[in-house]
Structure formats: structure tokens, C-alpha cells
Amino acid sequence: MSAVIANNTYWMNNMSNPKIWTHKGTFLLAAVGSAVGLGNLWRFPYLAGENGGGAFILVYALTIAAVGIPILIAETLLGRASRKSPIMGMKDLISANNSHPAWKTIGWMGALAAFIILSFYSVIAGWAIHYSGLMFSGSLSGASAEVISSGFDELLASPGLLVLYHSIFMGVSILIVGMGIHKGIENGLRFMMPALFIILMVVVIYGAIEGDLSAALNFLFTFNIEDLSLEGWLDAMGQSFFTLSLGMGAIMAYGAYMSPESSLTRTAISIAIVDTLIALLAGVAIFSLVFGQGLEAGQGPGLMFVTLPLAFADLPGGGMLGGVFFVLVIGAALTSAISLVEPVAGYFIEQFKISRPKAVALMGGGCWLLGLLTVFSFNIWSSGTITHDLFGKSPFDVLEFMTNIMMPLGGVLIALFVGWSLSRDMVKAQMMTTAIWLSCWQVLVRYIAPTAVTFVFLRTLLPEGTGYYLPTLGAVVIVASFAIPHKFRSQD
Numbered sequence: 069m070s071a072v073i074a075n076n077t078y079w080m081n082n083m084s085n086p087k088i089w090t091h092k093g094t095f096l097l098a099a100v101g102s103a104v105g106l107g108n109l110w111r112f113p114y115l116a117g118e119n120g121g122g123a124f125i126l127v128y129a130l131t132i133a134a135v136g137i138p139i140l141i142a143e144t145l146l147g148r149a150s151r152k153s154p155i156m157g158m159k160d161l162i163s164a165n166n167s168h169p170a171w172k173t174i175g176w177m178g179a180l181a182a183f184i185i186l187s188f189y190s191v192i193a194g195w196a197i198h199y200s201g202l203m204f205s206g207s208l209s210g211a212s213a214e215v216i217s218s219g220f221d222e223l224l225a226s227p228g229l230l231v232l233y234h235s236i237f238m239g240v241s242i243l244i245v246g247m248g249i250h251k252g253i254e255n256g257l258r259f260m261m262p263a264l265f266i267i268l269m270v271v272v273i274y275g276a277i278e279g280d281l282s283a284a285l286n287f288l289f290t291f292n293i294e295d296l297s298l299e300g301w302l303d304a305m306g307q308s309f310f311t312l313s314l315g316m317g318a319i320m321a322y323g324a325y326m327s328p329e330s331s332l333t334r335t336a337i338s339i340a341i342v343d344t345l346i347a348l349l350a351g352v353a354i355f356s357l358v359f360g361q362g363l364e365a366g367q368g369p370g371l372m373f374v375t376l377p378l379a380f381a382d383l384p385g386g387g388m389l390g391g392v393f394f395v396l397v398i399g400a401a402l403t404s405a406i407s408l409v410e411p412v413a414g415y416f417i418e419q420f421k422i423s424r425p426k427a428v429a430l431m432g433g434g435c436w437l438l439g440l441l442t443v444f445s446f447n448i449w450s451s452g453t454i455t456h457d458l459f460g461k462s463p464f465d466v467l468e469f470m471t472n473i474m475m476p477l478g479g480v481l482i483a484l485f486v487g488w489s490l491s492r493d494m495v496k497a498q499m500m501t502t503a504i505w506l507s508c509w510q511v512l513v514r515y516i517a518p519t520a521v522t523f524v525f526l527r528t529l530l531p532e533g534t535g536y537y538l539p540t541l542g543a544v545v546i547v548a549s550f551a552i553p554h555k556f557r558s559q560d
Contacts, residue, residue, distance in 0.1 A: 089249075089326065089327060090250055092327045092329065094325075095144075095322060095326045096339060098322045099313070099339045100343055100346075101257050101403030101407065102403065104404070105401060106401060106404075108347040108350055109354070110368055110371050110372045112311065113347060113355060114351075115304070116348075117288050117365055119300030120291070120293055121286075121292055122290060123291050125348075126291075128308055128344075131304050132340050133340075135305060135309055135516070136308040136314070136340060137337060137340055138483065138509055139312075139315075139513065139521070140312050140340070141332045141499075141509065141513070142486035144319055145486060145490075145499070146158070146161065146486065147325075148326045152324055153179075153324070153412075154320045154414075154415070155411075157320065158175035164494075167485070167490075178320060180474065181317065186409065187435045187442065188441075188464055188467055189401065190237045190241070190405060190435065190436070191439050191442040195223065195233065196398045197233045197237065199377060202377070203388075203393075205387075208390070209386065211378070211381045220374055224447065226447070230446070231443055237401070238405075242409065242429060242432035244402075245413060245424075245428045246424060246429065260403055263399065264399045264400060264403070267395060272352055272356075274353075275356030279356030279358075281356045283355070283356070283360075284354075284355035288351050298536070302524060305520055306524050309476065311344075312339065312340065314478075315482065316408070316411070316475055320411070321407070321414055322407060332498065361378070376390070416431065442463065442464040442467065445462035445465070446464070449463060479521050483518040487510060487513040487518075488514060515547060522542070522547060526539035
């Protein structure tokens with residue numbers, strides 16, 4: 069009984085913390101802003117089209133309901149229950165619940181993942197700055213495929229330009245977060261998110277008029293179950309996790325400012341729906357233009373910085389609309405970037421009692437320096453580095469691989485900690501929902517979601533050709549190793 073009273077007292081004390089969003093809907097904007105990034109624009113639409121269209125989207129919807137949303141609720145719950153940065157918040161929650169100190173890994177891993185991701189995300193976002201300038205200036209109007217392709221190669225081969233754009237993007241991100249929770253992040257998101265949606269709709273309408281809308285709709289939405297392989301299922305499962313910015317501290321950091329009256333479940337579902345809608349609209353816009361010009365569908369940087377500029381090059385008003393599109397790309401990247409600054413900056417503020425501008429500058433400066441590894445990976449360090457000798461990868465590839473490990477691992481730990489280690493009273497106080505949904509959600513967050521993410525995680529780590537049996541067995545064993553002891557403990 070004393071533990072229940074302590075947990076409830078702890079939660080009530082944190083409710084009095086004045087650092088919450090001014091408006092209840094801001095967390096939705098913030099989380100959507102964090103989730104909507106380059107992956108929505110250059111990965112999800114292509115995956116959908118190549119893996120059965122509507123069949124892939126159906127599987128994606130099922131996996132996001134069973135995996136993404138439960139973990140999103142769990143990570144938000146941790147932030148709101150602690151009212152602190154991920155690192156300090158986990159420390160307090162562990163103390164309040166008498167949990168094992170090893171759970172602190174969640175906070176530290178999330179903050180480290182955010183730090184590393186921002187370092188290379190800023191460099192890649194800088195490419196969009198370069199292309200927005202080229203589009204608005206008309207430099208690419210009527211350009212051939214060879215000119216556009218070689219132009220992208222020349223950009224990557226120029227460390228000076230990459231550092232310049234990296235510096236600009238990082239500087240803007242630091243400026244917004246350094247202005248504060250309300251004046252900086254909140255006001256920025258309340259302007260940027262509606263503006264990005266308007267820009268997206270303008271590009272969709274332009275693509276429908278000047279491109280091949282029917283081909284894009286057929287590519288994305290025709291239900292072709294025969295084209296959906298098991299690998300497509302795995303892609304859908306992985307996308308349902310990564311698209312929501314889980315496991316990197318951003319959602320936990322934003323959750324710390326969430327209103328205590330807001331529903332975690334309704335908000336999480338809204339975030340998933342809006343994020344998916346934006347990804348699909350982006351796909352309609354992009355592939356209408358691509359197919360309208362008789363180009364091949366693709367994904368990644370090649371789609372964004374070679375295929376799309378080529379599509380815009382021969383379209384009426386393509387330079388102006390291309391520039392507007394790349395402003396959309398910059399904005400989507402920026403809303404994600406500012407969410408990555410907050411987990412580490414919040415820790416500096418709480419642990420070292422320094423001002424927000426200093427904490428944000430320290431975080432941003434470190435990220436800027438680490439980002440130089442990515443800059444030089446595309447040119448002067450493209451080969452012959454220590455990482456090439458040890459892993460056969462560039463420094464950028466190593467950083468990306470590290471985050472591809474930390475994010476799913478962090479998500480699994482979040483699910484298991486909230487599902488098994490956090491007191492039921494604290495969970496009930498935060499969830500504020502019916503007993504039936506609470507029980508359903510706990511089944512998902514204790515068993516289904518961590519098993520699915522662990523399976524995808526192990527598939528990433530194990531050598532190609534390993535098959536599905538070993539990662540399946542490993543995922544079941546890992547989740548069971550948490551579940552069985554807690555089950556016996558609850559019976560004692």
C-alpha cells in the first residue's frame with residue numbers, strides 16, 4: 069500500500085510542474101512534426117508501391133496498431149509521468165518504482181541515438197537547402213538526366229558546400245529550441261506544421277494537373293496481395309516503428325510537457341493517422357510527377373535529389389514548384405531535427421543547471437562536430453578510413469548502423485519497462501482509460517510489440533541467409549525472459 073501511495077504522490081507532485089504545452093493539441097503537432105521526416109517522403113511511398121500497394125498499406129496499418137501505437141503510448145507515458153528529460157526522467161521513475169538501475173539504459177540510449185541521428189540528419193537536410201536554391205533560380209530548368217545526376221555527385225564531392233548547408237540547418241534548429249519550450253518549439257511548430265500541410269497540398273494539386281495521377285494512385289493503392297512478400301511484411305513492421313520516431317528520446321522529451329488531461333491513446337492514434345496520411349499524400353504528389361515524366365519509381369536520395377529534379381525540369385513552372393517542394397523537405401526535416409535537440413539539451417539543463425540557450429548550443433555544437441564525419445564520408449573519407457578497414461563501411465554508414473540498433477533496442481526496453489516494471493497504479497493514473505482497453509494495451513506492450521520489434525532487430529543483426537527461425541526463437545526467448553519472472557513475482 070505504501071508503494072501505491074508513494075507512486076501516486078510522485079505523480080501528483082510532477083503534475084504541478086509548469087513546463088507543459090500551452091495548448092493540449094501542441095503535443096500532437098510536436099509528435100507529428102518529429103515523426104514526419106525524410107522517411108515519409110522518400111521511403112514509405114516506394115515501399116507501399118513495390119509491395120502490393122493497398123495490401124502493404126493494410127499490413128502497415130495492422131502493424132502500426134499492434135506495434136507502433138502501443139510503444140508510442142508507452143514512451144509518451146514515461147515522459148509525462150516523469151516531467152523530465154529522458155535521462156533524468158528514467159532515473160526518477162526507477163527510484164519511484166524500485167526498479168533495477170539497469171533500466172537507466174533507456175534514457176541514455178535514447179539521448180545518444182538522438183545526438184547521433186541529428187548529426188547526420190542535418191547534413192542530409194542541407195542537401196534540400198542546396199536544391200531549393202537551384203530550383204528557385206531556374207538552374208535546373210530543361211536540364212538532362214546526366215546533368216542532374218552529375219550535379220548531385222558534385223554536391224557530395226564538395227565538403228565546403230556540405231559544411232555550409234550543415235551549419236545553416238543546425239543553426240536554425242538550435243535557434244528554435246534555444247528560444248524555449250513555448251516561444252521557440254511550440255510557436256515554431258504551430259506555424260510550420262500547418263504551413264507544411266498547405267505546401268504539400270499545393271504540390272499534390274500540381275502533380276495531379278501536370279503529372280500522371282492515375283498511375284500514382286494505381287502504384288500506391290491497387291490491392292496486389294501477390295506482390296506482398298514476407299520481406300514486405302517485415303518492411304511494413306519496421307516502418308511502423310521507425311516512422312513514429314520511437315526509441316530516440318524525442319517522444320519522451322515532448323511527453324514531459326504534455327497536458328495531464330490529454331488522452332494518451334487518442335493522441336497516439338491521431339499521430340499515427342496524420343503521419344500515415346502525410347506519407348501517402350507525399351507519395352501521390354511525388355509519383356504523379358515521376359510517372360508523368362515517364363521516369364522509374366525509386367526511393368532514398370536518388371528519388372529526392374535526382375529523379376524528382378529531373379521531373380520538375382521539364383514541367384511548366386517546375387522550377388518554382390520544385391523550389392516549393394524542397395522547402396517542404398526542409399521543413400519536414402526541421403520539425404524532426406528540433407525534436408532531436410531536446411532530449412540531450414533537457415538533460416544538460418536539469419543535470420548541470422545551465423540556461424537553455426547554453427544547453428542547446430552545447431548540444432548543437434557537439435552534433436555539428438560529429439556531423440563532419442558524415443560530410444567527409446561522401447568525399448575525402450569515402451575510402452581508406454579506420455571504419456572502412458574495420459567494418460567495410462564509411463563513418464556515416466557506421467553512425468547510421470549504430471542508430472538502427474539503438475532505436476529498436478530502445479523501443480523494446482521501453483515496452484518491457486512500462487509493461488512489467490512500472491507500477492500498475494502509475495500506469496492507470498497516466499492512461500485514464502477503461503479497464504478493457506488498459507488490459508488490451510498491456511498485452512500488446514508486454515508481449516506483441518516487443519516480440520515483433522525484437523524479431524526485426526535480430527533480423528538486422530544476423531547475417532543474410534539466416535532465415536526466420538532463429539530471430540523468431542530469439543525474440544520469443546528475450547521477451548519471455550522478462551515476462552516469466554514478473555509473472556512468478558506477481559503470484560508470490
